Amino acid sequence: MKLVEVVTTMTDTKRRIGFGVVGVGAMGRVHAENIAFNIPRARLVAIADTLVEPAKKIAANLAVDSVYSDFGGLIDDKNVEAIVIAVPPYLKKEMIVKAARAGKHVFVEKPMTLSSNDANEIIAETDRAGVKIQVGYQRRFDKSFRRVETAINEGRIGRILLMSSHTRDPPGLSPNYYLDFSKSGGIMADTCSHDFDVIRWFSKSEVTKVYADGGILVYHKELDPSGIPDHVVVTLTLEGGAIAHVDSSAYAVYGYDVQAEVIGTNGAAFVGIGERHATTILDAQGHHGEYPASYAERFAQAYHDEIEDFANCILENRTPRVTARDGKAAIEIGFAADESMRRKAPVTIKR
Numbered sequence: 001m002k003l004v005e006v007v008t009t010m011t012d013t014k015r016r017i018g019f020g021v022v023g024v025g026a027m028g029r030v031h032a033e034n035i036a037f038n039i040p041r042a043r044l045v046a047i048a049d050t051l052v053e054p055a056k057k058i059a060a061n062l063a064v065d066s067v068y069s070d071f072g073g074l075i076d077d078k079n080v081e082a083i084v085i086a087v088p089p090y091l092k093k094e095m096i097v098k099a100a101r102a103g104k105h106v107f108v109e110k111p112m113t114l115s116s117n118d119a120n121e122i123i124a125e126t127d128r129a130g131v132k133i134q135v136g137y138q139r140r141f142d143k144s145f146r147r148v149e150t151a152i153n154e155g156r157i158g159r160i161l162l163m164s165s166h167t168r169d170p171p172g173l174s175p176n177y178y179l180d181f182s183k184s185g186g187i188m189a190d191t192c193s194h195d196f197d198v199i200r201w202f203s204k205s206e207v208t209k210v211y212a213d214g215g216i217l218v219y220h221k222e223l224d225p226s227g228i229p230d231h232v233v234v235t236l237t238l239e240g241g242a243i244a245h246v247d248s249s250a251y252a253v254y255g256y257d258v259q260a261e262v263i264g265t266n267g268a269a270f271v272g273i274g275e276r277h278a279t280t281i282l283d284a285q286g287h288h289g290e291y292p293a294s295y296a297e298r299f300a301q302a303y304h305d306e307i308e309d310f311a312n313c314i315l316e317n318r319t320p321r322v323t324a325r326d327g328k329a330a331i332e333i334g335f336a337a338d339e340s341m342r343r344k345a346p347v348t349i350k351r
């Protein structure tokens, strides 16, 4: 290797991507902490949040110099090469477009946006700008889920016949904006889109038809005037004929519970409820384990690995594992499921 090549390689392995985070609420804080402390090839250079005082406290804990009250601060900051967007979903499209036009890479929390037209605009703008965009479907980075992916790829499951994916949240986790459907997209886009992404990822095929039902079983109309159901079931038909089902509960009193199952012609694979530790207590009432209390606990490893991989995608010029096209497909299944619940009939997804 010539001297100049050696020097370039050494420089590249030391390069760290300068990140800004917009929205340092529950999820943005997790990403900001990982970038600040746990990802060697990334550094946190700025954060932005309309709630400036809490943001300043977070910045002090993370040793970040720049705090902006407006997203535009990150756009103008020359040290910001990539932006993590963790604001309520209805705000994301405009931010992604501005970031792309400024040549900044984007990691956007799910759901990527709240309409197909917005998703198309995001895809067109990020393609045109040549920036990386990754959507925060972190189950694709979770070690348990990745073992299922490997088993599928090794042929151990065979042709997939039946799949399921479940998300059960403990009571009372949703942020304030969630109960305004126009801001969050409701349970299908916000919560179940994780499950729809898992179904597409494992099956490597698209969903052609959904049939959904749901209801407000716990939170009653006074607490949920928007009418967003707190319990839903969705059946899905996939290209090639496999079938799947997704369900979600917003009232799992025992903890945060995510599971998935794939059954094929050669075998099956399951991701069970993640236990906090390997201890099981046996007594006269039966056996007892302890379950994760929150998504932050259950998916800590995946939240770390997804941002680390995103930084590496930028450094190595690779396509992220979860693209804007994946972000679009997941929400479109969600919109079809909402329509199916309204019409009480199956809905075909046209592409």
Ligand SMILES: NC(=O)c1ccc[n+]([C@@H]2O[C@H](COP(=O)([O-])OP(=O)(O)OC[C@H]3O[C@@H](n4cnc5c(N)ncnc54)[C@H](O)[C@@H]3O)[C@@H](O)[C@H]2O)c1
Residues within 6 Å of the ligand: 022, 023, 024, 025, 026, 027, 028, 048, 049, 050, 051, 069, 070, 071, 086, 087, 088, 089, 091, 109, 110, 111, 136, 137, 138, 175, 176, 177, 190, 295
């Ligand atoms: N991947 C996951 O498992 C996961 C888990 C939780 C949340 N999320 C997603 O993360 C996103 C944020 O959710 P959250 O629970 O952190 O919400 P949150 O309400 O806790 O945080 C949102 C933050 O954005 C800030 N904000 C609002 N408008 C802003 C603006 N115009 N400019 C700058 N900052 C603004 C708010 O002040 C707040 O600090 C949502 O899309 C949600 O679906 C993903």
